[in-house]
Amino acid sequence: MRLQYKDTIRQENDGHYAIEYRPRPSEFEGSESPATAMPANLPPQYYEAEKRYRCAKTPQEKIEALEEMFSIMPKHKGTDRLRAELRTKIAKFYEEAEKRPMVGRKGSLLYYVKKEGAGQAVLVGLPSTGKSQLVTTLTGASSQVADYPFTTQLPIPGMMEFENIQIQLVDLPAITAPNVSSWLPNIVRNADLVLIVVDLTREPVSQAEATIEWLAGFRIGVVGEARRAEEVTVWKKAMIIGNKVDAAGAAENYRTLESRYQGRLPTVPISALRADGLENLRRATFRELEVIRVYTKVPGQKPDLADPVVLRRGSTALDAAESVHKDFGRNLKYAQVWGSGKFAGQRVKRDYVLQDGDVIELHI
């Protein structure tokens, strides 16, 4: 990597070198002012992606590089501003990509799947494991199903209902499909959850391993599967779906798969074709997304139980207030909680940690 502009290099106490990186002015063309010096210790992949961003010609290429930079950047206070700037930029290029018919309006839209609903779960796996059948059964999206490999060539999103919320599922081409390696890993990096789909009639353990190895090849680590930290730029929650449990011998193969991944990755058996085990799958997907549903209300009104606010697990009364409006957050004096409180209507402070299903009344 070449140092430019006002980058400085220094040696840390532990002997390794850290680069104090400052954004080049050209990166902020059009935006107000360059960000302040950002904390260093970003992995080299970040700078590689950044270089690709600067050389990118089309909005698609820009998005790809920016998404990668975003996923690599560590999440903490020191990077908050830069992450927000990256997000704004990505949004701008998405808009541009959608406006440019010459790159193929449909194609450009479909290659980057905008998140919708409570979370985005992407289906990855070898050919013909039943990914498209599953998305079709669960969401009503029509993704072509066929008995030949590499049927799916583009990402196809659909919305799956779980109780009173919608979860986005994204059907993807098989990991071994031709011409996908430039964009497929980016979609996975950006997802909230990875659903590894295996065919229970064909050595499911080897399929799961091959899929996890493929992810590792793009430096995507799966939470629960050990890997050296320096080999991974982004960790993803994942779950293994054993499909075609209706077929002969599949139940037995599922038991092998389950015992192999016990205590490491959640596994669920289903039949996408017969619609078996789907309620279990919906619930497990919701659980692994690590989100909660809360119902906000103001004093004197009833909560709308059909329309929850979806927040990350661990969110507080303040987060709930901010999700309504940032002024609500700023002015929040206290809240009352029905559900997880010791008693109904318990008065709680701003830092009270909410649970799934809580009703929260905001007092400002």
Ligand SMILES: Nc1nc2c(ncn2[C@@H]2O[C@H](COP(=O)(O)OP(=O)(O)OP(=O)(O)O)[C@@H](O)[C@H]2O)c(=O)[nH]1
């Ligand atoms: N027995 C059985 N067959 C299934 C099931 N789900 C899918 N199939 C069959 O498996 C084949 C492949 O299904 P697809 O949904 O196209 O598989 P895919 O994973 O999307 O395949 P690619 O797009 O090529 O990666 C089709 O012939 C389906 O009918 C199931 O639950 N049980």
Ligand SMILES: [Mg+2]
């Ligand atoms: Mg398919």
